[in-house]
Amino acid sequence: MGMTMGEKILARASGKDLVKPGEIITAKVDLCMSNDGTTHLNIDIFENQLKAEKVFDPKKVIFIVDHNVPSESAKTAQVHKKMRIFAQKHDIPFYEGTGVCHQIMIEDFVVPGQLVIAADSHTCSYGGLGAFGTGVGCTDFTSVMHTGEIWLMVPETLKFEIEGSFKAGVYARDLILKIIGDIGANGANYRIMEFGGPAVKRFTVDDRVVLCNMAVEAGAKTGLVEPDQTAIDYVEARGRHDMNLFTSDEDAVYEKTYQYNLDELEPMIAIPHCVDDVVGVTQIGEVKIDQGFIGSCNNGRIEELRAAAQILQGKKIDPYVKLLISPASKAVFLEALAEGLIDIFVESGAMVLNPNCSVCWGSCQGVIGEGETLISTGTRNFKGRAGHPNSSVYLASAATVAASALTGKITDPRGFAV
Amino acid sequence: MRNHSTKTLIESLEREMINVITGKVWKFGNDVDTDQIIPSQYLLLPNVEEMKQYTFEPLDETFASTVCPGDIIVGGENFGSGSSREQAPLVLKALGISAVVAKSFARIFFRNAINIGLPVVICKEVYDAVEQNDTLEIDVLKGTIKNVTEDQNFTSTKLPAHVMNILEAGGLIGFLNKK
Numbered sequence: 001m002g003m004t005m006g007e008k009i010l011a012r013a014s015g016k017d018l019v020k021p022g023e024i025i026t027a028k029v030d031l032c033m034s035n036d037g038t039t040h041l042n043i044d045i046f047e048n049q050l051k052a053e054k055v056f057d058p059k060k061v062i063f064i065v066d067h068n069v070p071s072e073s074a075k076t077a078q079v080h081k082k083m084r085i086f087a088q089k090h091d092i093p094f095y096e097g098t099g100v101c102h103q104i105m106i107e108d109f110v111v112p113g114q115l116v117i118a119a120d121s122h123t124c125s126y127g128g129l130g131a132f133g134t135g136v137g138c139t140d141f142t143s144v145m146h147t148g149e150i151w152l153m154v155p156e157t158l159k160f161e162i163e164g165s166f167k168a169g170v171y172a173r174d175l176i177l178k179i180i181g182d183i184g185a186n187g188a189n190y191r192i193m194e195f196g197g198p199a200v201k202r203f204t205v206d207d208r209v210v211l212c213n214m215a216v217e218a219g220a221k222t223g224l225v226e227p228d229q230t231a232i233d234y235v236e237a238r239g240r241h242d243m244n245l246f247t248s249d250e251d252a253v254y255e256k257t258y259q260y261n262l263d264e265l266e267p268m269i270a271i272p273h274c275v276d277d278v279v280g281v282t283q284i285g286e287v288k289i290d291q292g293f294i295g296s297c298n299n300g301r302i303e304e305l306r307a308a309a310q311i312l313q314g315k316k317i318d319p320y321v322k323l324l325i326s327p328a329s330k331a332v333f334l335e336a337l338a339e340g341l342i343d344i345f346v347e348s349g350a351m352v353l354n355p356n357c358s359v360c361w362g363s364c365q366g367v368i369g370e371g372e373t374l375i376s377t378g379t380r381n382f383k384g385r386a387g388h389p390n391s392s393v394y395l396a397s398a399a400t401v402a403a404s405a406l407t408g409k410i411t412d413p414r415g416f417a418v
Numbered sequence: 419m420r421n422h423s424t425k426t427l428i429e430s431l432e433r434e435m436i437n438v439i440t441g442k443v444w445k446f447g448n449d450v451d452t453d454q455i456i457p458s459q460y461l462l463l464p465n466v467e468e469m470k471q472y473t474f475e476p477l478d479e480t481f482a483s484t485v486c487p488g489d490i491i492v493g494g495e496n497f498g499s500g501s502s503r504e505q506a507p508l509v510l511k512a513l514g515i516s517a518v519v520a521k522s523f524a525r526i527f528f529r530n531a532i533n534i535g536l537p538v539v540i541c542k543e544v545y546d547a548v549e550q551n552d553t554l555e556i557d558v559l560k561g562t563i564k565n566v567t568e569d570q571n572f573t574s575t576k577l578p579a580h581v582m583n584i585l586e587a588g589g590l591i592g593f594l595n596k597k
Binding site for chain 2 (some may be wrong): 003024036037038041044045049050061067068073075076078079118119121135136137138140142143146147151153185186189191216217221274279361362363367380382383384385416
């Protein structure tokens with residue numbers, strides 16, 4: 001009986017020839033990463049509870065300040081300082097204000113076949129490069145940072161076979177919202193979501209990351225796409241050549257297989273307050289908005305910024321709507337500058353922010369007030385996620401957010417797409 | 419010999435204390451995400467003691483001030499979904515919550531709770547049979563739950579041995595330090 005690619009990555013990491021779903025393994029971790037959402041607690045556990053002195057491998061532990069950056073309070077500044085001092089002391093890679101942690105990991109560290117553990121739920125993003133990333137809490141993370149190992153249960157795998165082509169104004173973001181709407185917020189709980197089929201083979205790394213990144217919103221342990229030349233080219237262009245290309249066997253066992261055809265897909269919206277409450281943009285009715293946000297580890301990359309710029313070019317946003325745009329990393333920001341996208345955004349009336357988690361995280365920039373409505377390319381629309389407990393968040397593609405910022409209400413981007 | 423049996427008795431009593439939990443029910447719904455348990459804006463406070471007063475703020479502003487040590491949270495499907503913030507089980511534990519019972523848990527919350535020594539119990543049936551303020555008696559090791567108020571018994575999922583060992587050590591750090 002064959003293995004899925006996820007099982008193969010876990011088999012390699014645990015030094016076994018074969019693993020099966022349900023088996024508990026002890027796996028060696030290739031990389032681990034922590035951000036300012038929880039690192040202050042990790043450091044406390046590391047120094048005071050574990051009484052550890054060294055991280056397992058300073059080249060494989062990465063600290064990234066991306067959640068509340070630049071700091072909005074003296075307390076936050078203290079947290080960042082604590083991270084900075086620890087990173088310097090242990091000589092580990094440290095990033096501050098350079099981008100959303102997962103985007104930095106994808107640009108600078110991850111290669112196909114790795115097992116990556118990070119103290120952030122969207123670590124499943126790395127499946128876009130064919131690596132097994134999964135999120136953990138502080139204690140698990142701190143244990144990994146110290147020992148380089150973690151216990152994991154081998155999950156079942158769900159397969160998503162995608163065919164067809166996106167129509168104009170429809171994106172990978174709409175596909176993953178559609179999938180989560182169909183299977184539910186725990187539809188993949190404890191499982192791997194493996195995305196494949198002819199359409200995914202044509203997807204860029206950016207689009208693959210969009211799919212894998214939100215696997216956790218269906219409860220999944222990770223999302224994966226088989227690595228191919230597209231993934232190899234991406235990492236080799238960034239100077240990384242040592243990788244393991246695991247693909248699923250013909251006779252691999254999947255718990256269930258789902259089929260999707262992109263030809264039939266329309267722009268999708270997740271309505272408040274759950275990510276699996278998803279409707280097509282044509283069914284949304286009139287929903288006025290107060291703010292739009294384009295950014296996050298899900299949807300702040302160059303392709304999404306281009307889609308937004310196409311719609312905003314030469315136009316002005318609604319005078320009573322704020323549009324906030326945060327490129328996912330410094331590299332994305334520079335690319336957007338070179339392409340003139342930032343000019344388009346600023347001229348349209350948008351506020352362009354430094355690369356960070358921003359509005360998606362709802363604690364630093366662009367927080368919304370009582371009764372306000374946000375349309376966002378972020379990862380979550382939970383109650384109060386972007387500010388006041390009594391506010392509303394709708395999730396959509398960058399194109400839909402841009403179109404909505406022009407009209408002041410949730411708007412189908414297909415009327416604007418070039 | 420006598421010393422040995424005394425030690426065994428104390429150990430078994432300690433196990434009993436961990437494994438049999440009695441407390442009053444706080445009932446919540448399906449898909450209680452970790453942003454509801456502890457909103458983002460409080461995560462960077464310096465420690466859990468400062469955070470715990472904001473527990474469940476979006477759902478019930480009075481929760482943190484009225485919850486009593488030993489109380490039990492009962493949730494529906496997918497309890498603890500969303501963000502990986504360990505602050506979510508940590509604030510519950512800091513307020514003295516003795517266990518969380520749910521129809522199902524999101525995986526990161528489940529791991530985090532085990533790792534900090536907060537018992538998490540999966541039971542499909544109990545949710546519809548309990549009301550706010552009922553008293554539950556949970557035997558984590560045996561996998562049984564009793565609604566003392568209604569005198570009803572339920573079976574819960576037993577935890578795998580490896581996971582039970584972590585819980586009994588008071589969490590992953592205790593487990594690692596013991597090793």
